Amino acid sequence: MKKALSTILATALLCGCGRRSPELNAVKAAAEAMGGKDKILAVMTLIVEGEGENSNLGQNRTPDAPLTVWKITNFKRTIDLSDGLNKGRMRVEQVRTAQFPFALATVSRQNMVLDGDVAWNVNEDGSPSSRLSDKTATDRRVELLHHPVTILRAALDPATKLSNFRKSGNLQLVDVLTANFDMLTLALDGTTHLPATVSSMTDQPNLGDVAIETSFTDYADIGGLKMPKRLTTKIDKWVQSDIRVSKYTVNGNAGDLDAPATVSSALAAPANPPVEVTSEQVAPGIWWLAGSGNHHSVVFEFADHLTLFELPESEARAKAVLVKARSLAFGKSLTEVIVSHHHFDHSAGLRLAVNEGLTIITQSGNVPWFKELAGRKHTIVPDELAGNLSPEPIKIKPVDDMLVLKDASMELDLYHVKDNSHSDTLLMGWVPRDHILVQADLYDSGWLRYPWADNLKQNVALRQLKVEKDVPIHGNIESWADVLKRMDAKEKEKP
Ligand SMILES: [Zn+2]
Numbered sequence: 258m259k260k261a262l263s264t265i266l267a268t269a270l271l272c273g274c275g276r277r278s279p280e281l282n283a284v285k286a287a288a289e290a291m292g293g294k295d296k297i298l299a300v301m302t303l304i305v306e307g308e309g310e311n312s313n314l315g316q317n318r319t320p321d322a323p324l325t326v327w328k329i330t331n332f333k334r335t336i337d338l339s340d341g342l343n344k345g346r347m348r349v350e351q352v353r354t355a356q357f358p359f360a361l362a363t364v365s366r367q368n369m370v371l372d373g374d375v376a377w378n379v380n381e382d383g384s385p386s387s388r389l390s391d392k393t394a395t396d397r398r399v400e401l402l403h404h405p406v407t408i409l410r411a412a413l414d415p416a417t418k419l420s421n422f423r424k425s426g427n428l429q430l431v432d433v434l435t436a437n438f439d440m441l442t443l444a445l446d447g448t449t450h451l452p453a454t455v456s457s458m459t460d461q462p463n464l465g466d467v468a469i470e471t472s473f474t475d476y477a478d479i480g481g482l483k484m485p486k487r488l489t490t491k492i493d494k495w496v497q498s499d500i501r502v503s504k505y506t507v508n509g510n511a512g513d514l515d516a517p518a519t520v521s522s523a524l525a526a527p528a529n530p531p532v533e534v535t536s537e538q539v540a541p542g543i544w545w546l547a548g549s550g551n552h553h554s555v556v557f558e559f560a561d562h563l564t565l566f567e568l569p570e571s572e573a574r575a576k577a578v579l580v581k582a583r584s585l586a587f588g589k590s591l592t593e594v595i596v597s598h599h600h601f602d603h604s605a606g607l608r609l610a611v612n613e614g615l616t617i618i619t620q621s622g623n624v625p626w627f628k629e630l631a632g633r634k635h636t637i638v639p640d641e642l643a644g645n646l647s648p649e650p651i652k653i654k655p656v657d658d659m660l661v662l663k664d665a666s667m668e669l670d671l672y673h674v675k676d677n678s679h680s681d682t683l684l685m686g687w688v689p690r691d692h693i694l695v696q697a698d699l700y701d702s703g704w705l706r707y708p709w710a711d712n713l714k715q716n717v718a719l720r721q722l723k724v725e726k727d728v729p730i731h732g733n734i735e736s737w738a739d740v741l742k743r744m745d746a747k748e749k750e751k752p
């Protein structure tokens with residue numbers, strides 16, 4: 258048995274890295290189709306310029322709606338392979354302009370850099386950010402390989418393992434395991450032999466295991482090398498980035514891609530930065546949980562249980578919020594969580610809530626999507642629910658137009674926010690006893706503008722609420738008079 262296994266392993270290794278394997282034949286044919294192996298190996302720097310669109314993942318109006326997008330201009334991706342493919346350096350610069358109502362800067366200039374295993378960003382004022390996480394560095398290192406030139410460089414590298422040659426329709430597929438242990442799948446067009454797609458797996462905290470796939474189309478001859486003029490990257494089923502290339506520069510000046518000493522000598526940011534959650538009683542039996550970040554929660558004490566409004570931002574925050582909430586009312590168990598809407602930042606604690614057997618209260622338009630999220634695979638970065646060998650099925654209490662949660666101790670009314678352009682599956686909370694409004698994404702005192710000021714006022718009028726205090730999921734607690742004053746002042750700045 259032992260001998261048989263070792264023979265199989267030896268055979269597998271021979272097939273995987275044998276230099277006359279079907280994998281290598283396919284890769285060599287692709288290199289030939291692109292303009293020749295020597296031309297590909299001679300690429301030391303590659304600059305890709307163009308424009309297109311980026312999507313705003315997890316921020317659509319309803320779970321099934323198309324994603325909102327950022328228009329991308331001044332796109333420039335600079336790749337430097339002069340220190341070798343496995344110590345690649347890359348800079349991606351672009352200007353993003355929001356094509357949707359947005360309360361923060363609608364235009365932002367991004368500058369994202371990788372130097373080997375060090376990732377950082379350059380702030381708009383030119384200063385470097387602190388060192389980003391190893392996960393970000395890995396994602397960028399793999400992103401560097403999502404181009405025909407770089408993936409073929411990787412596939413032709415003797416230190417790379419090629420395996421699992423197969424066909425799918427007119428595509429030939431080869432798995433590529435780099436010397437950095439990054440695994441990608443290269444798909445070659447069976448007719449032209451040109452690279453059609455590169456795909457790789459990564460973790461997205463809300464979605465879990467996701468495939469990232471870049472398609473290469475509109476090939477053109479660039480100084481004897483065939484290169485795609487269109488690069489379309491999907492994450493899972495959503496287009497994440499769609500770039501139309503206007504210019505390629507081969508072996509041009511890549512500029513300075515060395516990590517600044519302050520960045521390279523620093524420890525990479527932790528995958529889960531520490532979270533602080535504070536509590537502040539805003540009325541009898543009502544606590545506002547704030548702390549680090551700008552995603553808050555609200556706890557309501559009913560006669561025999563606690564109800565939480567929002568479990569946001571990340572699983573780490575969600576855990577800390579549950580600990581804090583449970584410490585507030587001795588002997589009462591937390592049984593249900595209101596998830597205001599489906600956006601990824603607001604539903605980040607959904608799977609943790611499912612794992613803890615809590616009932617999810619949300620607008621009915623979110624129910625199928627939340628069921629799907631609860632069932633997704635999280636094997637790359639397992640979360641608590643993925644680690645639960647016998648999880649209970651998700652428990653959801655859907656809200657159509659409104660729901661009254663009421664007993665002898667507390668009343669919390671939930672209303673569907675009508676005609677909101679940010680989310681059509683959004684709930685807001687109302688405490689009749691204290692005239693408190695609990696809202697997410699309708700108003701934040703820190704915003705630059707208030708795209709939903711009219712919508713907030715209309716929904717308050719529709720429900721005939723005499724609001725005295727806003728207890729928000731983003732921003733500070735304010736009197737309703739101050740909320741109106743701030744929204745009206747900003748409204749007058751509109752052109
Ligand atoms: Zn939102």
Ligand SMILES: [Zn+2]
Nearest residue numbers: 602697698731
């Ligand atoms: Zn929000």
